[in-house]
Amino acid sequence: MSKSSRDLTLGSLWTAIAALTLPMTIGIMATMSVSIVDTYFVGKLGTNELAALSFTFPITITIASLAIGLGAGAAAVVSQAIGAKNEKEAKRLSTDSLIVATLIVVIISIIGLLTIKPLFMLLGAQGEVLSMIERYMWIWYISMPFLVIPMVANAIIRAVGDAVWPSIIMIGTAVINIIATPILVFGWGPIPAFNIEGAAYGTFVARVFTFLLALYVAYYREKMIVLLVPALSEFVQSCKKVLKVGIPAGVGSAVNPFGVTIVTSIIATFGAETVAAFGVATRIETFACIPMFALSASIAPIVGQNWGANKKSRVLQAVKYCYLMCCVWSVFILTLLYFAAEPISRVLSSDAGIAKESSSYLGIATIGLWGYGIVIVSAAAFNALGRPLSSLGYYLFRTALLYVPLGVIAGIYFDIKAVYYAIAAANVISGLVIGWYTLCWLKKADSCDSQLNQLETDISQ
Incomplete structure (x- = not known):
């Protein structure tokens, strides 16, 4: 395991808690700013646009809960393997967690794309607001893998005792979103105004950054990803371990x-x-x-x-x-x-x-x-x-x-x-x-x- 990994079974617990909590506090603040920024700029477009964005909240928060749950499942099994000094199993579980997250999120994205209109009609959206939702959620669903996979990767990085890099990744995402969203919503120079779709595109750009950086840190810095195809039985066991925690955690x-x-x-x-x-x-x-x-x-x-x-x-x-x-x-x-x-x-x-x-x-x-x-x-x-x-x-x-x-x-x-x-x-x-x-x-x-x-x-x- 990389030198950057921290052994949390030794030393002061106060120090360990502070070292993990302080950067995470900054990172979470940055993450929460993303929704505030989107709401602020979309609100300037008009009431219908803001209403359309509000309709999407229950769906997006539910999918974010899924990502949190998968991350919790990955962190649980990986951190226990690290504590038991079983590096091989920790790396295998980390890799398989990302694989299962990818499979799940692709399936959900496809289902989401096929059910946008009937789902939001059921929630009460209609007319121009429904049309805006369709355009926004089409982009949002396509970008969804770039949300879920980095959240699982960040959980794995935290599992080895490093909260600094996850915080940096979260801050970087927020900064890119803050810069990209107003440009894509209102247009700038040769870039046309995409209106409410611009908020989705801004989030997409920020998520791609998160995706690349999180996987880079997990693979190159922490060396927690192995590029070997697992045996089917081994992969199934990993999936069971991760989902045993991930599904109830997501619901919670x-x-x-x-x-x-x-x-x-x-x-x-x-x-x-x-x-x-x-x-x-x-x-x-x-x-x-x-x-x-x-x-x-x-x-x-x-x-x-x-x-x-x-x-x-x-x-x-x-x-x-x-x-x-x-x-x-x-x-x-x-x-x-x-x-x-x-x-x-x-x-x-x-x-x-x-x-x-x-x-x-x-x-x-x-x-x-x-x-x-x-x-x-x-x-x-x-x-x-x-x-x-x-x-x-x-x-x-x-x-x-x-x-x-x-x-x-x-x-x-x-x-x-x-x-x-x-x-x-x-x-x-x-x-x-x-x-x-x-x-x-x-x-x-x-x-x-x-x-x-x-x-x-x-x-x-």
Whole structure:
């Protein structure tokens, strides 16, 4: 394995977490800027164009969830193989993960291209808006392999302990998208204006860059790809290992945005201004969660490598540290928003009423931000342990059993502030329950392992 690979089974866990989390925080911020840039420039074209782009969100977020899931599956099996010092298996699993991702994404792209019109008609699109969607999604589906494959490659690079290069790749993608999108949307010099298709073309160009650089780093720098055709039986086993984690992880990633969609429909009963305020507030909240998203991405290779190396006590300690960091960060955000929620909201909305309502949400709902952080860290840790159904169960417990029911009940029987308190309560309860269960499970695993080691020592003596 390359010299750039980091052994996360040794040294300070604080150092390892910081080295992985800081660059990932920057990378995730850059990635999130892509959708904001597209929305900003397409919004300048007109209402129909913005509506067309909005219709595509549920589909694009679902496919992004698939990519996240495949990446989680690859990271889980590769990091455990690295921790067990099995370089040959780690490289084979990395290569086969990319092969299976390619096969899946090609199939989905073909199905997507054949179903654009009926699917979006089912979602309610019609007329000129539907025509715009067709033109946009045709380009988007063709570029889809250049989205999914690099996400899996980046997950493999993180699995060897390197978060810097994935961050550089994510930042590079964002920069190219920011430069290319306005040129292709509005035209520049000899380049014609492609209108809404320009946003899709800009994303396409950025994805090609990501595709080439991610594969270059995975192959040449990390040497995690082998150019040998695997035996069919070996490839099937690799696929099973990756998809065992990847499918539930992908479903889990899609659970939260689905829950937000349902709660948004309840909030819509309070009026358009309230929905707009909720949209502004959740965008701010999403940015506030970026360091916790980075922590969840960072904990996976740490857990995978140490579990593979049979160092369960380090897994337990790393999870505790991440929980502590989620709590400290949440206190900082809550303090910041107490003084600055309304001014920050005004940056995204010039309407005073919307800004005030947005600040109301932020002052209440972010009380439970630390709980959400604990949920996503725990889910990522269990994916890395090769227990994806537990991870999926965490997301379902938080969203399906708490977030949606509490939000719906509060919206139907009480007022809008009750909905905000319901969201905070869902995060607090899920954080406490899932955090407690995760720590108990890891302590039990560590204790059983210690007892087994002691038994083996006694027998040998």
